[in-house]
């Protein structure tokens with residue numbers, strides 16, 4: 240099934256102040272998300288990540304500024320129609336406990352009045368996509384699933400009607416590290432394959448580095464940096480970003496590991512050579528200069544492996 | 559067994575059933591309203607509880623000058639009695655639905671009425687049904703009092719039995735009411751269980 244390519248999202252000085260609150264939960268945030276791009280909203284608890292995310296499907300209405308989806312101001316669109324084009328996954332999953340897995344996944348297609356056969360085929364397709372065997376899982380109820388399986392159903396439900404945009408609010412926070420890594424890999428792969436634009440909320444720096452094409456870092460409602468993971472690591476734009484990385488010890492972990500710890504089997508392709516004992520932190524400079532691949536040499540100048548930026552992040556995040 | 563026994567049972571159940579039906583029509587929307595409007599909750603639940611704090615006999619006495627004797631007054635008094643458990647359970651049932659669930663429903667693009675009928679109603683149903691079970695037992699037991707205002711029902715055996723010192727008649731009345739109450743409790747429990755298994759085994 241061919242999915243429409245993802246829609247672009249644009250935040251134009253978006254501000255949200257909840258009634259009864261003295262301060263802005265989101266304060267004049269402005270940035271662009273390209274079609275099909277995977278953007279992570281990162282920041283500590285209460286910084287406004289969920290609020291900003293929810294302006295996209297108008298569960299939260301900005302007090303000022305505009306949110307554009309597919310170049311249209313969402314204020315001019317019908318909120319319910321808009322939401323049916325946007326997948327939404329939340330931490331608490333929010334599966335409907337009185338419905339089976341199949342019925343949960345079918346919610347949006349039914350709202351869109353797809354015919355029965357098309358819905359049935361779509362349910363099986365989606366369950367395969369999130370690695371749940373339809374024969375075994377279709378007719379189960381959510382309480383008969385593990386936390387990770389529930390999250391998978393949540394993802395399948397959000398993808399059901401081939402959304403142009405996928406909003407994910409700390410979707411993997413409640414599962415253990417191994418399942419989380421598996422789900423991260425799967426969602427990255429699915430999003431890439433479908434070309435869906437993804438806005439993904441987390442307060443986990445490793446998760447952000449692993450998944451994001453670009454990371455939007457929020458501090459008390461304000462956007463402090465919006466950049467690729469490599470730039471965030473090598474050129475933090477504010478003390479707040481440094482301290483965020485510090486708290487998660489990312490830089491130290493980069494310094495502690497060397498090329499040998501992160502390298503993959505040698506690959507072809509142009510790229511600078513580094514010695515196997517050079518720290519990952521130093522290697523980031525090569526990526527900064529535009530290298531896609533770095534080759535690792537042993538003491539005898541023999542090529543023993545290759546490294547991409549993704550390999551570096553993976554090595555750091557899995558420690 | 560008195561010759562008019564089944565007629566009395568029918569009247570008794572008729573009174574109870576009518577009262578329960580009216581109570582449902584009033585109490586479910588009231589409970590829904592109080593669940594959705596936190597500001598209105600004390601007022602709504604306070605009003606609803608009138609049925610609980612005012613004894614049925616007092617209600618009957620109050621209604622008598624308005625509607626006179628007869629089934630209508632009796633049903634009104636009984637309905638008042640049945641409203642609180644249903645309204646309170648509806649309120650609790652709706653408020654107990656996790657925020658994440660209604661949030662997800664809205665986020666997926668459901669209209670408010672679709673959220674009500676497809677999500678909230680099925681999730682609240684068992685708890686509302688349990689409230690109705692409580693109300694039914696209360697109403698069946700209290701319908702015995704209808705006889706005081708000419709409403710008929712099994713209470714007649716009890717009053718007549720007491721007046722005529724007829725222990726047999728008295729016992730028929732008391733036993734029949736008790737059995738009806740137990741039967742209704744069992745029927746509702748079975749219904750609840752059925753609803754539960756249906757939800758689990760639908761395949």
Ligand SMILES: Nc1ncnc2c1ncn2[C@@H]1O[C@H](COP(=O)(O)OP(=O)(O)OP(=O)(O)O)[C@@H](O)[C@H]1O
Nearest residue numbers: 257258260264283284285286287288289290291442
């Ligand atoms: N419905 C609401 N009413 C009033 N204030 C709210 C509401 N939702 C959030 N807030 C406040 O707005 C601010 C931002 O909240 P938000 O939920 O967007 O943060 P977050 O970054 O998602 O945090 P977390 O990581 O804990 O989920 C917080 O100060 C929060 O208390």
Ligand SMILES: [Mg+2]
Nearest residue numbers: 288289290408
């Ligand atoms: Mg949040």
